[in-house]
Amino acid sequence: MTTFVDRVELHVAAGNGGHGCASVHREKFKPLGGPDGGNGGRGGDVTLVVDQSVTTLLDYHHSPHRKAGNGKPGEGGNRSGKDGQDLVLPVPDGTVVLDKQGRVLADxxxxxxxxxxxxxxRGGLGNAALASARRKAPGFALLGEPGHTGDIVLELKTVADVALVGYPSAGKSSLISVLSAAKPKIADYPFTTLVPNLGVVTAGSTVYTVADVPGLIPGASQGRGLGLEFLRHVERCSVLVHVLDTATLESERDPLSDLDTIEEELRSYGGLDDRPRIVVLNKIDVPDGKDLAEMVRPDLESRGYRVFEVSAVAHTGLKELSFALAEIVAKARAAKPRQEATRIVIRPKAVDDAGFTVTREGDDLYRVRGEKPERWVRQTDFSNDEAVGYLADRLNRLGVEDALVKAGARAGDGVAIGPEDDAVVFDWEPSMAAGAEMLGRRGEDHRLEAPRPAAVRRRDRDAERDEADAEYRGFDPFS
Known part of the structure; x- marks a missing residue:
């Protein structure tokens, strides 16, 4: 049964915004008291948060689909909808977030x-928020925007100061068990360690963590064995410790060839050339192991390695090793730049940035892309003529119509707003503003207007009567 997962693909979906409400206030003796539709609530976010108590991505392996709550729609009486519930997902320390193409989004x-x-x-605006001096009683509201959806990849890279690397059964798990309080599974067969084990070591005033990385074999960087899956756990370490088996029973292996093989796999994986190395010759409690360690030590030192002869079983040479590692870790920590306070970077838009683009696709199709036009389209209820006219006015004020004219669009050409897989397409008319005005004086209700004086009403009534009589007699008095 899987107990440790360090890479998962997660399908996240934020909550949708609630729709705005189109409502008119009504009460006794005041049937039309003005618009009072409330705004829709905001959809919930999906947020990843580091939690030190979480050590694996197992939960997301079993349940990869996660969705936040939707916002509630607005209501009459100027009541706004409730915001959707945010979804907080705890992840282990050292989790890297990537997109499907492998680009790093967050570390x-x-x-x-x-x-x-x-x-x-975002939640849609209700008709109360859309009311203005020109549009006193809007008969429409804006729709809520859909929440963002997408697929992300989570990779866990263990946050450790020291990484123990080597062949299977080289004694890495035994070494971490005596250096720290960790209790990994230990046995004399390959691939005993199936997951990285972490241990905390105290050497003098320095406290550091040691990671026991599952055994590497030739071809690990290309996917053989368990190496490729767990090589990412050595990326954050400050020092690499080669644990070499001096008492191996395999005749074709020896400490020097093991070291060369592991170094080749590390080079193939990449990004680890700058890490200091230490070589540990393990199992010197075995007579043949002690002799072999003394034989190969000069060759290793001639290559520039610091070499320690240890025995995890007899607890030989552990104190010297732990203090040497503490010294290297302390130097690495001191060399790291101090973390500066978070700075807010302000990138103002260029003065000539219109906020949208118009591109010609084919002979009679023009595509409009931009944050505002696409958002306005998503918020529009196309079953409501007044809402469509409001969208036309917004696009015209933004300058979309002028840009279409400059791009060479003609009456009847197709205009698509949005990406190819999710666009609203319509036949363009040269004057969107005129088309919007044909819908009437949007949102105005003559019942909400102040009463006209009696003299004005008599004058208009007499003019209408004279016009009707003239039409009946067959002539036009105003010609």
Whole structure:
């Protein structure tokens, strides 16, 4: 049964925004008291947060689909809808967030570090928020925006100071069990260690962590054995420790060839050339192991390695090794730059940035792309003529119509707003504003207007009567 997972593909979906409400206030003796439709609630976000108590991505392996709550729609009486519930997903320290193409989106290190993986949709405005001096009683409201959806990849890279690498059964698990309080599974067969084990070591005033990485074999960087799956766990370490078996029973192996093989796999994986190395000759409690360690030590030192002869069983040479590792870790920590306070980077838009683009596709199709036009389309209820006219006015004020004219669009050409897989397409008319005005004076209700004076009403009534009489007699008095 799987107990440790360090790479998962997660399908996240933020909550949709609630729709705005189109409502008119009504009460006794005041049947039309003005618009009072409330705004829709915001959709919930999906947020990844580092939690030190979480050590695996197992939960997301079993349940890869996660969705936040939707916002509630607005209601009459100026009541706004409730915001959707945010979804907080705890992840282990050292989790890297990538997109499907492998680009890094976030590197989550440190308790409480967070990343919004999917942002909730905005709630739609109610007709009360859309009312203005020109549009006193809008008969429509804006729709809520859909929340962001997408697929992300989570990779766990163990946050450790020291990484123990070597062949299977080289004694890495035994070594970490005596250096720290960790209790990994130990046996004399290959691939005993199936998951990285972490241990905390105290040497003087320095406290550091040691990771026991599952055994590597030739071809690990290309996917053989367990190496490729777990090589990512050595990326964050400050020092690599080669644990070499001096008492192996395999005749074709020896410490020097084992070291060359592991180094070749590390080079093939990449990104680890700058890490300091230490060589540990393990199992010197075995007579043949002690002799072989003394034989190969000069060759290793001639290559520039610091060499330690140890025995995890007899607890020989462990103190010297632990203090040597503490010294290297302390130097690495001191060399790291101090973390500066978070800075807010402000990138103002260019003065000539219209906020949208118009491109010609084919002979009679023009595509409009931009944050505002696409958002306005998503918020429009196309079953409501007044809402469509409001969209036309917004696009015209933004300059979309002028840009279409400059691009060479003619009456009847197709205009698509949005990406190819999710666009609204319509036949363009040269004057969107005129088309919008044909819908009437949107949102105005003559019952809400102040009463006209009696003299004005008599004058209009007499003019209408004279016009009707003239039409009946067959002539036009105004010609």
């Amino acid at each position: 989550l290190v440190g308790q409480g570090t967070s990343y919004v993986a999917a942002q909730g949709g």
